[in-house]
Amino acid sequence: MSLELRNVTKTYRDPSGGRVPVLNVQEFKLDAGEQVALIGSSGGGKTTLLNIIAGITSADSGDVLISGTNIAKLPEVARDRFRAERIGYVFQTFNLLPAFTALENVLLGMSFGGRKADRSRAIKLLERVGLGHRLHHRPAQMSVGEQQRTSVARALVNTPRLLLADEPTANVDVANQETVLQLLRESCREHDVSLLLVTHAQDVAAQFDRVEKLSDFNRTAV
Numbered sequence: 001m002s003l004e005l006r007n008v009t010k011t012y013r014d015p016s017g018g019r020v021p022v023l024n025v026q027e028f029k030l031d032a033g034e035q036v037a038l039i040g041s042s043g044g045g046k047t048t049l050l051n052i053i054a055g056i057t058s059a060d061s062g063d064v065l066i067s068g069t070n071i072a073k074l075p076e077v078a079r080d081r082f083r084a085e086r087i088g089y090v091f092q093t094f095n096l097l098p099a100f101t102a103l104e105n106v107l108l109g110m111s112f113g114g115r116k117a118d119r120s121r122a123i124k125l126l127e128r129v130g131l132g133h134r135l136h137h138r139p140a141q142m143s144v145g146e147q148q149r150t151s152v153a154r155a156l157v158n159t160p161r162l163l164l165a166d167e168p169t170a171n172v173d174v175a176n177q178e179t180v181l182q183l184l185r186e187s188c189r190e191h192d193v194s195l196l197l198v199t200h201a202q203d204v205a206a207q208f209d210r211v212e213k214l215s216d217f218n219r220t221a222v
Helices: 046-054 076-086 102-112 119-128 144-156 174-191
Strands: 003-013 019-030 035-039 061-066 087-090 162-166 194-198 210-213
Touching: 003 046, 019 046, 035 174, 046 061, 046 087, 046 162, 046 194, 076 087, 087 144, 102 119, 102 144, 119 144, 144 162, 144 174, 162 174, 174 194
Parallel strands: 035 194, 035 210, 087 162, 162 194
Antiparallel strands: 003 019, 003 061
8 A cells, every 4th residue: 555644743742731743744654565664753643644644543634545535535434444454564563452362452452453353363462573482461461572472473463464563673672673564565565555663773774675753754853
């Protein structure tokens, strides 16, 4: 899926009631099947940008076009359906359901996307990120890195057309960093999935042919 942002702005209200600008993106494009690493300083608006692209957060103004569909103009219910069916998201904060096991969290990701639960696919993805021995453990019983890898498996389980990854290697050790990154990139290449990966790690960004700095196209960062 292709992605295009046009004149996207976002502000937040500060304690005094004023508006603090976070994003002012005149233009950003991601071609179908392209893989891009996005780097930027902490608090610079990277997560806000991903949330707007995913339709989780609404922009104050502008257009967010995903293969021609302007999700910024869709009603909330339609945005949620669009995201569940076509967008995978590796959250920096994982967003795993605490009462469910790793396997159940991944299977729930399938149900949110309207697909029939495929237990064998969910297990295969968890095994591929080194969690075959953790299938029936809940998040509180797993390390931070294991929770991160569970969220990666959940994001990939529906074979999304656009994959957003917010610091997907930040909470894993060096060995698993390569496993996670390889899984994300290989899965995207295999299924012609567009990938936008946010990172502050230069060694991760260096593996991408296209690296963008948020400050280069976010006018509030100038």
